[in-house]
Amino acid sequence: xxxxxxxxxxxxxxxxxxxxxxxxxxxxxxxxxxxxxxxxxxxxxxxxxxxxxxxxxxxxxxxxxxxxxxxxxxxxxxxxxxxxxxxxxxxxxxxxxxxxxxxxxxxxxxxxxxxxxxxxxxxxxxxxxxxxxxxxxxxxxxxxxxxxxxxxxxxxxxxxxxxxxxxxxxxxxxxxxxxxxxxxxxxxxxxxxxxxxxxxxxxxxxxxxxxxxxxxxxxxxxxxxxxxxxxxxxxxxxxxxxxxxxxxxxxxxxxxxxxxxxxxxxxxxxxxxxxxxxxxxxxxxxxxxxxxxxxxxxxxxxxxxxxxxxxxxxxxxxxxxxx
Amino acid sequence: xxxxxxxxxxxxxxxxxxxxxxxxxxxxxxxxxxxxxxxxxxxxxxxxxxxxxxxxxxxxxxxxxxxxxxxxxxxxxxxxxxxxxxxxxxxxxxxxxxxxxxxxxxxxxxxxxxxxxxxxxxxxxxxxxxxxxxxxxxxxxxxxxxxxxxxxxxxxxxxxxxxxxxxxxxxxxxxxxxxxxxxxxxxxxxxxxxxxxxxxxxxxxxxxxxxxxxxxxxxxxxxxxxxxxxxxxxxxxxxxxxxxxxxxxxxxxxxxxxxxxxxxxxxxxxxxxxxxxxxxxxxxxxxxxxxxxxxxxxxxxxxxxxxxxxxxxxxxxxxxxxxxxxxxxxxxxxxxxxxxxxxxxxxxxxxxxxxxxxx
Ligand SMILES: Cc1ncc(C[n+]2csc(CCOP(=O)(O)OP(=O)(O)O)c2C)c(N)n1
Ligand SMILES: [Mg+2]
Numbered sequence: 001x002x003x004x005x006x007x008x009x010x011x012x013x014x015x016x017x018x019x020x021x022x023x024x025x026x027x028x029x030x031x032x033x034x035x036x037x038x039x040x041x042x043x044x045x046x047x048x049x050x051x052x053x054x055x056x057x058x059x060x061x062x063x064x065x066x067x068x069x070x071x072x073x074x075x076x077x078x079x080x081x082x083x084x085x086x087x088x089x090x091x092x093x094x095x096x097x098x099x100x101x102x103x104x105x106x107x108x109x110x111x112x113x114x115x116x117x118x119x120x121x122x123x124x125x126x127x128x129x130x131x132x133x134x135x136x137x138x139x140x141x142x143x144x145x146x147x148x149x150x151x152x153x154x155x156x157x158x159x160x161x162x163x164x165x166x167x168x169x170x171x172x173x174x175x176x177x178x179x180x181x182x183x184x185x186x187x188x189x190x191x192x193x194x195x196x197x198x199x200x201x202x203x204x205x206x207x208x209x210x211x212x213x214x215x216x217x218x219x220x221x222x223x224x225x226x227x228x229x230x231x232x233x234x235x236x237x238x239x240x241x242x243x244x245x246x247x248x249x250x251x252x253x254x255x256x257x258x259x260x261x262x263x264x265x266x267x268x269x270x271x272x273x274x275x276x277x278x279x280x281x282x283x284x285x286x287x288x289x290x291x292x293x294x295x296x297x298x299x300x301x302x303x304x305x306x307x308x309x310x311x312x313x314x315x316x317x318x319x320x321x322x323x
Numbered sequence: 324x325x326x327x328x329x330x331x332x333x334x335x336x337x338x339x340x341x342x343x344x345x346x347x348x349x350x351x352x353x354x355x356x357x358x359x360x361x362x363x364x365x366x367x368x369x370x371x372x373x374x375x376x377x378x379x380x381x382x383x384x385x386x387x388x389x390x391x392x393x394x395x396x397x398x399x400x401x402x403x404x405x406x407x408x409x410x411x412x413x414x415x416x417x418x419x420x421x422x423x424x425x426x427x428x429x430x431x432x433x434x435x436x437x438x439x440x441x442x443x444x445x446x447x448x449x450x451x452x453x454x455x456x457x458x459x460x461x462x463x464x465x466x467x468x469x470x471x472x473x474x475x476x477x478x479x480x481x482x483x484x485x486x487x488x489x490x491x492x493x494x495x496x497x498x499x500x501x502x503x504x505x506x507x508x509x510x511x512x513x514x515x516x517x518x519x520x521x522x523x524x525x526x527x528x529x530x531x532x533x534x535x536x537x538x539x540x541x542x543x544x545x546x547x548x549x550x551x552x553x554x555x556x557x558x559x560x561x562x563x564x565x566x567x568x569x570x571x572x573x574x575x576x577x578x579x580x581x582x583x584x585x586x587x588x589x590x591x592x593x594x595x596x597x598x599x600x601x602x603x604x605x606x607x608x609x610x611x612x613x614x615x616x617x618x619x620x621x622x623x624x625x626x627x628x629x630x631x632x633x634x635x636x637x638x639x640x641x642x643x644x645x646x647x648x649x650x651x652x653x654x655x656x657x658x659x660x661x662x663x664x665x666x667x668x669x670x671x672x673x674x675x676x677x678x679x680x681x682x
Contacts, residue, residue: 033520056490056526057457057518085456123437125387127455130438178522263670270370293670295655298439300386305652312677 003183006176008037008150009115012157015187017047020075022095023161023298026053027079027115036081037117037176063089063114067097070110075161083118084127090135095167098141113160113167119211119260121282121307123176125209125302130297131261137238137270142165142193144237148213149179152235155190163192179214192320195241197248201228204320207245207271212258212308219313227321237267245271246278253284254320258308263291277289282288285323290316333531338547339556342605344613354371354621363615364400366608368633369395369419370427375637378434380586384645386437393549393581394513395419396607398483400554401511401574404562405481410449410471412464414457416513420483424450428636429643430557438650440507458484458491461510463496468506468571469497479507479565481558487518489532497597498573507565509558510536510573513548515580520593536573548576549607579605652678 003011019022025040029055034041044052053061059080066076080086093114101109108124118231120129136144145160147153153171160167198213199220206229208216213233221230230248234241249255255275257268268289275287290308298306339350345499353360373392379385381393391398398419411424421431426448434441434453442452451641454460464482471478489512502509512532516523529535544557554576561572579602583590590599615621656663656671663671 007576028518029520034592036519054521056524058490059494060492061490087456100468125388125455169574186493264666293655293674294667295659295670298655299434299439302439302650302654303651305655305678315677 001183001185002180003150003154004039004145004149004177004180005171006039006184008154009157009171011183011185012039012154012161012176013040013041014046014186016158016161017043017051017189022073023075023077024051024069025079026055028055028062028081029196030079033305035079037173039171040079043163055192058205059085059087059089060092063092063097063112066112066114066163067092067100067110067152070112071100071108075111075113076092076117077113077161080114080116082124082128083116083130083132086116086132087116088112093136093168094139095164096270097126098156099138101165102141103237110162111155113163113169115169115171117171117173118135119172119174120297120303121211123303125298129303131259133170134138134261134266134320137267138265141166142238146170146172146235146237147211148172148210148233148235149175150181150183150191152196152233154183155188155315156188156192156235159189159192162189166169167192170210174211175214190235192239193239195244196233196235197230197244198233199229199231199251201230203227203229203252204256204317205232205245205247205248205252206256206258206317207232207234208258209237209267210260212260215308215310216258216313219310219317222310222314222319223317227317229317240270240274242274242278245274249275249279250282254323255283255284255287255288256313256316256320257287258290258313258316260308262294263289264294266291286322288316288320331534331537332631333534334545336545336547337553337557338550339552340550340610340614342549342610344610344617345469346552346614350553352552352555352559359615359618359620361526362403362555363611363621364629364632365399365403365419365423366395366551366611366630368636369399369422370608371630371633372422372637372640373418375641377433377582379641385432385435387585387587388435388586389416390582391416391418393602393607394515394578396611397511397513397548397554397576397578399423400551401481401483401509401558401576403555404558405479406562407447408414408476408478409562410451410464410467410478410480410494412451412460412467412480414460414483414485414488415453416485417483424448426450428488429640433642433647435643439654440647440650441644458488460484461488461497462493462500465501465506465508466643468501468508468565471507472505474651477566479509479562481509481511481562482512483513484676486512486514486516486523486532487521487526488512490526496535496636498535498539501571502541503572505568508571509561509565509572511558512573512575513577513578515578517580517584517590518596519584519588522594531575533573533575541571541573543573543575545575546577547579549610551607551611570660578607597639
């Protein structure tokens with residue numbers, strides 16, 4: 001069935017709720033309203049207000065009580081309305097969700113999924129376009145998953161819900177409706193922790209994730225097969241699939257990493273460090289990163305200056321190829 | 324004796340001017356005729372500008388916008404109680420308060436059009452900027468008020484919040500700090516009955532929001548938020564009390580969000596048209612007009628002049644906002660720090676070079 005990402009996520013939530021009565025949804029405006037992005041549309045009508053829970057306006061409350069529900073054997077799936085509003089919940093996420101298994105030496109665990117729409121390009125208000133993913137990647141004990149399209153979203157979300165540990169599931173809102181593709185109606189999983197080789201190639205490895213995959217593809221198409229490009233979609237940011245990255249770079253000897261988040265300590269920085277550790281001597285050129293700047297995501301009128309675009313990405317590829 | 328739970332009584336909602344324009348003169352705040360006219364003109368300007376912004380948004384000339392339709396009396400009445408030296412902290416639905424304080428409204432427009440420069444409040448105006456993360460501003464206002472008290476200044480800070488904001492942790496912390504430190508802060512809660520799709524009954528099990536103040540050790544008032552005089556009266560007394568060292572006040576202004584939550588929302592999904600119709604009868608502006616008419620302060624000629632004046636101001640606001648040349652990319656680098664660090668300067672140079680190459 002052809003679906004966009006909103007429909008694919010909705011389908012994953014619906015099927016998991018049918019399969020497992022312990023799955024409950026919590027969030028602001030996710031019930032009657034179906035969520036501000038309509039991701040939970042129809043679920044309130046289908047499963048009722050005991051399982052699709054419109055919470056008071058409190059993110060720490062959503063995550064903190066989800067932790068409690070998870071301790072008691074439920075599988076809560078929380079929704080944070082927009083990226084910028086995850087911060088009131090950070091104490092619960094990092095000081096608790098991420099640590100409870102370790103703190104209790106495995107006696108308690110927190111199988112919680114927290115869905116967070118993130119990143120820019122939709123001309124939204126302040127705090128509605130941020131890319132805070134590396135805050136979570138930096139927190140030991142959390143898994144961080146980012147789909148790049150409808151197919152990935154459904155399989156990865158089902159895996160996240162079934163995962164025994166807390167998963168921050170970040171949904172690139174710019175491609176909620178921008179990509180439509182074939183998505184199986186029946187349930188399926190995509191393993192967490194495995195990157196995907198989207199396209200095989202021998203000249204240069206391009207690594208990205210989330211909404212930037214679409215932008216990278218646009219950049220690649222403007223190059224008209226000038227280079228043989230290996231394109232990797234990370235899919236999971238934590239735990240990072242180092243093996244796929246390293247074996248690709250060992251083959252191509254060149255690498256460009258694209259992330260929308262700020263440059264300093266963004267995903268690209270960590271990937272470069274891993275390449276240095278494991279494939280430095282295979283490199284034919286310094287690894288290039290195309291990222292957002294170390295600035296605050298601008299308001300709509302100037303956000304295009306911030307976002308990595310096909311031109312900047314192409315330039316990055318040309319730079320490593322021309323080295 | 325069996326254990327008894329703590330109980331207290333909630334008074335009736337305070338009102339001076341009812342929806343038919345009938346006024347309890349004994350309770351009227353002291354106002355000159357000029358002040359009365361100013362209040363009315365602010366209400367009208369607020370509503371007309373708000374409507375104009377909604378139109379601009381529809382035409383693609385403005386970004387997502389949160390309308391104040393129906394909440395003008397809460398906003399104008401409360402802000403009118405402040406002196407120039409007092410501080411005001413909005414959230415994002417206070418067009419009437421900004422107008423009352425004298426913010427050049429083309430800046431407000433510029434902000435909603437997606438340009439950060441709209442948040443550069445002119446020197447001398449102690450109005451803080453829009454705060455989108457719900458509830459956070461309560462602590463900032465409380466902190467300003469704590470500093471006012473520490474410095475011995477006879478000033479007050481006023482902060483706006485929605486009914487939904489009372490659920491955030493920061494709200495609790497602000498109320499508690501305000502109570503503990505007797506901060507001269509006035510919490511103006513615009514209880515517009517909805518937080519996006521969540522009705523108040525699902526937001527809290529508390530009968531009123533005003534009663535929350537009791538638990539923090541200060542007074543809370545339940546006020547008709549569509550009655551500009553009642554709001555002004557209670558806010559004025561709160562400001563006087565604050566400046567005299569009497570500490571904080573919480574004012575629950577009972578009003579209604581007549582519009583969608585924002586232009587990105589469709590309220591038809593979660594509330595009935597009947598509910599909206601019922602609130603129309605409690606319009607905050609209509610009743611002031613009726614009152615002024617009886618007083619001999621309003622007639623058709625005056626109305627025409629008020630509307631004309633508002634229209635002219637709005638045209639100027641829109642023109643000025645739209646005539647502002649687009650921001651350069653420098654804009655995102657130049658205000659992060661007092662002095663731009665070297666690596667950031669390099670990134671800025673990189674952007675400028677990239678754009679030059681593109682051109
Ligand atoms: C911390 C945070 N969470 C969520 C949001 C998204 N959001 C914006 S306004 C709003 C509802 C606010 O309701 P209320 O406080 O009653 O103010 P109103 O919009 O009704 O004026 C929500 C959930 C936000 N801006 N900040
Ligand atoms: Mg509200």
